Amino acid sequence: VTSLPVWPRENADWARYFDTYAADYERLSFGSAGLAYVGAREVDVIAAELRSRAPGRVLDAGAGSGRVSRALAQLGWTVTALDVSSEMLRRVGRDVPGSTTVQGALGRPLPFADASFDAIVSVRVLKYVDALEVAIGEFARVLRPGGIAAIEFTNRRSLARFGYRDAPTRLVSMGEAQRLLEDRGLRVVARHTGTRLPQPVWRWARDPARARAAIACERVVAAALGGANRVVGARSAVIVGARV
Ligand SMILES: C[S@@+](CC[C@H](N)C(=O)[O-])C[C@H]1O[C@@H](n2cnc3c(N)ncnc32)[C@H](O)[C@@H]1O
Numbered sequence: 001v002t003s004l005p006v007w008p009r010e011n012a013d014w015a016r017y018f019d020t021y022a023a024d025y026e027r028l029s030f031g032s033a034g035l036a037y038v039g040a041r042e043v044d045v046i047a048a049e050l051r052s053r054a055p056g057r058v059l060d061a062g063a064g065s066g067r068v069s070r071a072l073a074q075l076g077w078t079v080t081a082l083d084v085s086s087e088m089l090r091r092v093g094r095d096v097p098g099s100t101t102v103q104g105a106l107g108r109p110l111p112f113a114d115a116s117f118d119a120i121v122s123v124r125v126l127k128y129v130d131a132l133e134v135a136i137g138e139f140a141r142v143l144r145p146g147g148i149a150a151i152e153f154t155n156r157r158s159l160a161r162f163g164y165r166d167a168p169t170r171l172v173s174m175g176e177a178q179r180l181l182e183d184r185g186l187r188v189v190a191r192h193t194g195t196r197l198p199q200p201v202w203r204w205a206r207d208p209a210r211a212r213a214a215i216a217c218e219r220v221v222a223a224a225l226g227g228a229n230r231v232v233g234a235r236s237a238v239i240v241g242a243r244v
Contacts, residue, residue, distance in 0.1 A: 004028060007167040014128045015084040018064070022087035025065050034205025034214050038195050039067070042152060045192040045238050046121050047071045049150045056118030059142065061106055062125025066092035072121070073097055080117070082110070106138070107131035115144040123152040123238075127169040132180060140184040143243040149186055152194070152238045153177040159198045160235040174231040177239055186241025194236035196221045
């Protein structure tokens with residue numbers, strides 16, 4: 001595979017879509033300098049949130065091939081990786097020591113008891129889930145009181161929406177994302193802004209020199225639009241909710 005497969009027609013077909021390119025997912029999505037920078041920034045934000053807590057049980061919801069799970073296992077967390085794609089999960093099982101893999105779908109009841117996890121992370125996943133309210137309600141249920149959910153949302157009010165035309169995705173604004181958490185007992189305690197530059201810029205930045213230029217450009221845009229706690233214009237943000 002040299003480019004991303006064509007979007008599925010329906011929400012329910014994401015499993016097959018991700019099965020098809022599981023073997024190439026990390027190379028195609030993060031394999032050049034600019035894309036790697038954006039991806040690493042996301043993982044760093046999640047790792048920083050979990051590093052500040054005693055390691056425990058973490059659910060990586062929509063774990064993919066284990067990009068985030070690997071970082072969390074290195075920090076001493078015991079990872080349960082859930083995904084609809086068996087091909088993705090096979091890679092987590094192979095590469096993440098001590099992990100448990102569970103094939104299942106967000107947006108439906110999760111196969112875990114109440115308060116099973118000390119933390120939940122979910123990166124680049126929820127736009128594929130139509131029943132977002134159910135997914136977040138289930139996060140709140142399986143998280144123990146005091147536990148945190150660090151969830152990445154793609155921002156509908158950004159250029160990102162043009163990247164998903166014709167795809168059966170559901171994008172929300174950052175305000176809607178926060179309300180989804182708050183209404184289900186996840187008090188928002190932090191927000192981390194993702195990149196403000198469009199994806200084609202990061203694809204163009206395929207070597208280190210171009211990546212440096214893109215990063216410099218991003219700093220200028222970020223300075224104009226506000227710092228890490230302002231989400232205006234950001235393609236995405238990681239929103240952290242604490243279970244009350
Ligand atoms: C873009 S990948 C992100 C993987 C990983 N979180 C990362 O950041 O690299 C999206 C993942 O979400 C999974 N996914 C899509 N819809 C899902 C659903 N309803 N329930 C669980 N996983 C889902 C896909 O199979 C895929 O592995």
